[in-house]
Amino acid sequence: MARKNAFYAQSGGVTATINTTACAVIETARRHRKHIGKVYAGRDGIIGALTEDLIDTSKDSAAAIRALRHTPGGAFGSCRYQLKPLEQSAAQYERLIEVFRAHDIGYFFYNGGNDSADTSYKMSQIAAKLGYPLACVGIPKTVDNDLALTDCCPGFGSVAKYVATSIREAGYDVASMARTSTRVFILEVMGRHAGWITAACGLAAEKEGDAPHLLLFPEIAFDQERFLAKVDEIVKRHGYCAIGVSEGLRWPDGKFVSESGLRDAFGHAQLGGVAPLMAQLVKEKLKLKYHWAVADYLQRSARHIASKTDALQSYAVGKAAVELAVKGRSGVMPIIVRKSDKPYRWAVGVAELRDIANAEKMMPRDYITEDGFHITAKCRQYLEPLVQGEDYPPYRNGLPAYVKLKNAPVPKKLGTPFNI
Numbered sequence: 071m072a073r074k075n076a077f078y079a080q081s082g083g084v085t086a087t088i089n090t091t092a093c094a095v096i097e098t099a100r101r102h103r104k105h106i107g108k109v110y111a112g113r114d115g116i117i118g119a120l121t122e123d124l125i126d127t128s129k130d131s132a133a134a135i136r137a138l139r140h141t142p143g144g145a146f147g148s149c150r151y152q153l154k155p156l157e158q159s160a161a162q163y164e165r166l167i168e169v170f171r172a173h174d175i176g177y178f179f180y181n182g183g184n185d186s187a188d189t190s191y192k193m194s195q196i197a198a199k200l201g202y203p204l205a206c207v208g209i210p211k212t213v214d215n216d217l218a219l220t221d222c223c224p225g226f227g228s229v230a231k232y233v234a235t236s237i238r239e240a241g242y243d244v245a246s247m248a249r250t251s252t253r254v255f256i257l258e259v260m261g262r263h264a265g266w267i268t269a270a271c272g273l274a275a276e277k278e279g280d281a282p283h284l285l286l287f288p289e290i291a292f293d294q295e296r297f298l299a300k301v302d303e304i305v306k307r308h309g310y311c312a313i314g315v316s317e318g319l320r321w322p323d324g325k326f327v328s329e330s331g332l333r334d335a336f337g338h339a340q341l342g343g344v345a346p347l348m349a350q351l352v353k354e355k356l357k358l359k360y361h362w363a364v365a366d367y368l369q370r371s372a373r374h375i376a377s378k379t380d381a382l383q384s385y386a387v388g389k390a391a392v393e394l395a396v397k398g399r400s401g402v403m404p405i406i407v408r409k410s411d412k413p414y415r416w417a418v419g420v421a422e423l424r425d426i427a428n429a430e431k432m433m434p435r436d437y438i439t440e441d442g443f444h445i446t447a448k449c450r451q452y453l454e455p456l457v458q459g460e461d462y463p464p465y466r467n468g469l470p471a472y473v474k475l476k477n478a479p480v481p482k483k484l485g486t487p488f489n490i
Contacts, residue, residue, distance in 0.1 A: 073105060074176025074203075076395075077119060078127075079112030080211075081151075081182030081189065083260075084144040085225030086232075086373040087384035088211050091181055092145055093138035094388025095209070096127050099177075105396040110173060110480055115149035116180070116189060120162065120490050122169050122482050129478035137473035139385065140463035142373035145475055151490065152185050153192055156199075163196040165488050170204060172483040177205050177395045181388075183212035183223070187403060188427035194401035205395040208403040208423050209387055213370045215266035218429035219421040220405035224387055225370070227380030227456035230270030232372040233259050233314070233365060234457060238274035240363070241281025241312045248310035254301060254352045256362040257282070258345035259369060261316040265289050265433045267369070271314030272445035273453055281312035286348075288318035289433050290442040292327055297348075298355050300443060305358060319344050374470050378459025383416070390418045414455035 078095050080088055092111075099106045111125040112118025118125070125146055127135070138145055153162055170178070178197075180190040190208035197204035210217050215226035237257050244255045259267045265287035272285055283304045286292065304311040319327045328344040345362040352360050383406055390404035401423050409415035437449035445453075463470045 072176075073107055075107045075174050076109045076177035076179060076392075077112060077124075077170065077175045078109055078146075078179040079115045079118060079181065080144040080146055080148040081115045081180060081186040082148060082211070083213065083370060084142070084148050085211055085213050085370050086142045086228040086376045087225050087380050088181060089138040089141045089143065089145045090381055090384040091209055091211060091224060091388035093135055094385040095179055095181075095392055096135050096138075098389045098392040100132075102392060102396050106177060106392070107174070110175065111146040111477075113477070114147035115151060116153065117149050117151055117490055118147070119166050119169055120488050122172075122484055122488070124173065124480035125477045126480045127475075130475045134473055134475055138475075139381070140373060140376075140461070141472040142371040146477065153189050156192065156196060163192070164200075166193065167197065167200055167202050168484065171202065173480065176203055177207075179207055179209055179391055179395070181209040181211050183210075183214065183217060184426075184428055184430060186211075187217070187423055190403070191401060191423035191427045194423065197400075205398065205400045206423075207391045207395050207399065208426070209391045210403060210405060211384075213267065214261055214264055216264040216430045216432070218426050218431050221408040221416065222383070222406050222456055224380060224384035224406075226266060227377035227383070228372065228375070229260070229267055229369045230273070230453060231377045231380075231457040232369050232375055233257070233267055233271050234273040235375060236365065236369075237271045237282050237312060237314055238280075241274065244281070244310045244312060244361070251359060252310070252361045253305050253358040254311050254313070254349070254360040256313045256315060256345045256348050256360065258315050258317055258343060258362065258364045260365070261288060262318040263288055263430055263432065265316050265318075265438075268314050268316040269433060269437060269445050269449055270453055270457070273450065273457065275444070279308050282314045283308065283311050284313040284443050285445065286313065286315040286319050287433060287438060287442070288316045288320055289435070290438060291322040292319050293322070294351065298351065301352060301358075302356055305356075313348065315344055315348055317344055373463055373472070376461050377457045378461040379414075379456055381461040386418050394420065411451055411455065414458070
């Protein structure tokens with residue numbers, strides 16, 4: 071392929087390390103000047119491409135791009151926007167190709183989760199159908215750790231480290247006060263369908279009596295009576311009970327315990343707070359004093375306590391994505407391949423986007439204890455390497471020093487606006 075510009079965008083919920091991947095894409099592209107001209111980022115994901123709202127990353131210095139490696143959030147803005155099937159909205163795809171043609175873009179990198187893999191796959195299909203030369207490479211990212219085929223998802227190791235640390239520290243706090251104050255603490259974590267983040271909380275419990283004592287997974291139907299009996303038993307034995315619960319906890323009929331009735335841009339159910347609902351149960355049925363917390367955005371933006379393993383993997387997939395594209399690969403995604411557990415060894419492999427798009431990797435049943443309330447040794451063996459190592463950002467005046475890019479706009483070449 072002749073020298074072309076590249077398009078890179080971030081999609082879905084951001085992570086502590088998605089900008090690490092962005093750093094890798096831009097730095098690697100700058101080393102491949104024979105193949106790649108400029109890297110244009112989409113402002114707010116694929117919406118930036120549809121509206122011709124592009125960012126010229128060449129306006130930022132090497133030092134600023136390097137600082138992305140330890141900066142949380144999405145440097146170029148992200149979105150929750152799913153392209154419709156081609157037969158339903160051909161105009162969307164024609165617009166994307168029109169924008170790419172106008173800006174001489176021959177490489178497409180989309181950094182996200184399940185729906186983003188679907189977008190990358192659709193783009194590879196439409197480019198081929200319309201005869202436009204475009205190398206489309208998806209780049210994995212999701213705190214939920216639910217992408218198919220990859221051993222783990224960039225972004226997950228850091229959220230795992232954060233929630234395990236948080237519930238361990240909260241456990242010490244509650245244990246200190248349990249005799250005269252709070253007896254039950256509940257931490258709600260992300261995970262709509264897959265309980266990987268909930269499982270990560272379990273890493274904090276290394277021996278009997280350690281917090282968390284109970285974990286509630288979306289893969290295990292919620293049984294109210296069994297839950298209450300277990301909390302009562304733990305409080306009587308240890309004096310307090312710390313619980314990790316997934317936002318996606320479900321009743322036996324499959325309905326979310328905390329479903330609000332609203333839907334997001336992808337059609338997913340909007341979930342309310344399951345932690346306060348669990349706390350209310352504890353109060354009403356067991357008459358115990360409680361506290362609850364929702365990790366929410368804190369868990370996915372905690373770059374100050376990122377996993378070094380995660381940071382390395384997040385950079386590696388971004389670098390690999392560019393190298394795959396300049397070799398002419400399209401319709402693929404770099405993935406993490408586990409070579410061994412002890413010592414932990416991994417490598418970057420390649421998978422077809424069609425095998426990843428819209429698939430979800432759930433927690434294996436043998437990763438959850440028989441009673442459904444904690445993780446097994448097999449799960450711990452899988453999780454532990456992913457939270458290893460510290461990769462602290464630089465600090466200034468006692469706080470993390472993060473970067474904000476110029477995000478200089480690329481002059482528009484098309485006269486027609488596009489309504490999303």
